[in-house]
Amino acid sequence: MKTITIEGQLRTETGKKATRQLRSEEKVPGVIYGGAQEVNFVAPARAFKSLVYTPEFILAEVKVDGKSYRCILKDLQFDKVSDELIHVDLLELVEDKKVIASLPLHLTGSPIGVKEGGKLITKIKSLKVKTLPKYLRESIEMDISTLGLNENVRVEDVKADNMEILNSPRIPIASIVMTRQLKQEEAAAEKGKK
Secondary structure (H helix, E strand, C coil), rough: CCCCEEEEEEECCCCCCHHHHHHCCCCCHHHEEEECCEEEEEEEEEHHHHEEEEEEEEEEEEEEECCCEEEEEEEEEECCCCCCCEEEECCCCCCCCCEEEEEEEECCCCCHHEEEEEEEEEECCCEEEEHHHCCCCCCCECCCCCCCCCCCEEHHHHHHHHEEEECCCCCCCEEEEECHHHHHHHHHHHHCCC
């Protein structure tokens, strides 16, 4: 699985004044929680770019004060005006402790319905799962090659070993809809029969 390394320093001073000073130096404060203790740290804003601005699921190896923490992104805060990253929450991965993460969903295969002239509509791009850190992976794959016209796949159809899917089971993930052209051809065929 893709992992990025973030070099940070422990935060000693907290409060608005100290935080403003850090942000003026283009540094972002963050918190690592979920492990033995909460770790307040600060790192350059550019260090978070490949973790924040990607649709992929990436692990972060955060090095603070000689210690290393394996983490996943939990929450972000952006400035309302400038849209700059102003705070990051990371969750430390502990081997025997289940974590909740959003994993990207990759649809594979070429659906039958598309070959028949339908259009694939994707409604969900990621799934929220609860699992042990050792079972985390870059994405969940789902084969949709048997999907026909006017059919859909739902969350309940996803098979993910060793993971509990937290999304509602009835939510549609993808569907094949009839295109306008196909509907017109069908209507013309019906008129021709009469």
